[in-house]
Amino acid sequence: MFNRRSMLAGTTASLLLSTRLGAQVLPPQGFATPAGTAPFPPDVFRERRRRVMEALKDGVAVIYGADAVESAAAVAPPFVQDGDFAWLTGIMDEPGAILVMAPAERTVREWLLLPSRDTEAERWDVERLPLGTELERRTGFARVTRAGSLGGLVTTLAERSKTLHFLGPIVGTSAPVPKALDLYGKVMQRVPGVSLKDDSGLLASLRIVKEARELKLMRKAAAATARGHIAAMRQVRPGMTERQLKAILEDAFRAGGGEGLAYDSIVATGRNAASLHYTGGSGVIGANDLVLIDAAASVGGYACDVTRTFPASGKFTPEQRANHELVLSAQAAAVAKLRAGVYYEDLVEAAKDVFRKAGRVDDFTHGLGHLVGLDVHDVGDMSKPLPAGAVITVEPGLYVQSANYGIRIEDLYLITPTGSQRLSEAIPRTATEIEAAMAR
Numbered sequence: 001m002f003n004r005r006s007m008l009a010g011t012t013a014s015l016l017l018s019t020r021l022g023a024q025v026l027p028p029q030g031f032a033t034p035a036g037t038a039p040f041p042p043d044v045f046r047e048r049r050r051r052v053m054e055a056l057k058d059g060v061a062v063i064y065g066a067d068a069v070e071s072a073a074a075v076a077p078p079f080v081q082d083g084d085f086a087w088l089t090g091i092m093d094e095p096g097a098i099l100v101m102a103p104a105e106r107t108v109r110e111w112l113l114l115p116s117r118d119t120e121a122e123r124w125d126v127e128r129l130p131l132g133t134e135l136e137r138r139t140g141f142a143r144v145t146r147a148g149s150l151g152g153l154v155t156t157l158a159e160r161s162k163t164l165h166f167l168g169p170i171v172g173t174s175a176p177v178p179k180a181l182d183l184y185g186k187v188m189q190r191v192p193g194v195s196l197k198d199d200s201g202l203l204a205s206l207r208i209v210k211e212a213r214e215l216k217l218m219r220k221a222a223a224a225t226a227r228g229h230i231a232a233m234r235q236v237r238p239g240m241t242e243r244q245l246k247a248i249l250e251d252a253f254r255a256g257g258g259e260g261l262a263y264d265s266i267v268a269t270g271r272n273a274a275s276l277h278y279t280g281g282s283g284v285i286g287a288n289d290l291v292l293i294d295a296a297a298s299v300g301g302y303a304c305d306v307t308r309t310f311p312a313s314g315k316f317t318p319e320q321r322a323n324h325e326l327v328l329s330a331q332a333a334a335v336a337k338l339r340a341g342v343y344y345e346d347l348v349e350a351a352k353d354v355f356r357k358a359g360r361v362d363d364f365t366h367g368l369g370h371l372v373g374l375d376v377h378d379v380g381d382m383s384k385p386l387p388a389g390a391v392i393t394v395e396p397g398l399y400v401q402s403a404n405y406g407i408r409i410e411d412l413y414l415i416t417p418t419g420s421q422r423l424s425e426a427i428p429r430t431a432t433e434i435e436a437a438m439a440r
């Protein structure tokens with residue numbers, strides 16, 4: 001199955017084949033999970049944890065990985081690891097894992113806790129490693145224990161250090177209380193003098209600046225995404241269904257080196273394209289329709305995010321071309337301001353100004369962009385000046401149900417000290433470029 005993060009869900013199989021994952025050749029590992037760390041070797045994650053502990057200085061921090069997905073559906077959703085946990089550990093195939101860090105401890109400062117084994121369940125799902133040196137070697141943790149010891153471990157550490165760090169996320173009042181806060185509350189009821197420190201922005205402030213190795217994967221994801229968008233432009237024909245075009249698009253993602261989908265592909269024609277999150281599929285592409293594709297591949301779990309809008313006929317009408325050019329000018333106005341230190345709000349205003357002057361600001365109904373990384377809507381504080389090394393989309397659009405079209409142009413940019421680099425530059429973007437690509 002080729003779906004969101006299917007590479008990560010399929011890590012064990014790929015490791016057995018000793019496949020090339022990113023730039024790294026991984027040895028065969030045997031059958032049981034965890035298969036190892038992905039998409040980088042354990043020392044990359046150890047170094048990230050070291051940086052986090054250096055920032056925390058003392059106290060205890062508990063970070064929970066994602067739980068198993070319970071589903072009775074014949075096609076169950078894949079397990080997707082929590083972004084913070086993935087960034088800190090690279091453990092992608094063990095639901096229910098927990099990380100504990102205690103920077104001021106004298107010898108052992110980090111623990112990986114995994115759920116207990118269930119040998120009956122393992123005969124159905126997947127075999128899991130016993131505690132021991134093989135588990136420690138694959139994960140890069142000197143101490144791997146079972147999740148049942150969490151309460152005792154954190155209580156003992158809190159007795160010594162007296163500080164509990166909350167690394168987020170902050171959630172709304174209708175969401176369940178985060179597990180770490182729930183645990184901390186229990187510890188504080190049992191250990192006098194322990195205080196709670198809010199460090200909920202720390203991981204986002206580190207994750208927002210992409211490492212060179214992360215950018216390398218994002219560039220690969222952009223290359224695979226380009227293959228898909230170009231194939232769709234060239235092979236679209238009036239009379240095809242959206243679903244048929246989506247198959248062409250996603251096949252080309254895979255042929256271009258894509259390992260998963262960064263998100264569910266949107267392939268929408270005519271009026272369907274005027275509904276922002278339409279993911280239908282049975283719409284028949286009309287000869288005069290504009291087709292909107294918001295879709296991207298992922299590589300090593302890193303997302304890309306691109307939208308293109310093109311005429312099914314291969315030729316924009318004058319009106320379609322004028323609207324497309326207006327959206328492109330709004331994108332250009334925002335990108336002209338993009339550089340390290342810029343405020344996201346100023347990018348939004350630059351794009352809105354273009355639509356305002358054209359009397360079309362009410363047709364721009366969605367956000368201008370977002371950060372991208374391990375998550376397609378990645379973490380990072382967009383109310384602060386954006387740093388060099390962040391990756392962001394700029395994606396203005398015009399959505400007009402009464403005129404049966406939606407037009408959006410979305411590209412992915414790496415922010416640099418002096419400007420930006422367009423990671424999605426291989427994909428035809430202007431009306432002239434698109435018509436030339438479709439004429440081939």
Ligand code: GLY
Binds near residue numbers: 305410
């Ligand atoms: N594809 C999701 C987005 O553009 O935000």
Ligand code: MN
Binds near residue numbers: 305369370
């Ligand atoms: Mn986007």
Ligand code: MN
Binds near residue numbers: 294295305306307
């Ligand atoms: Mn998108």
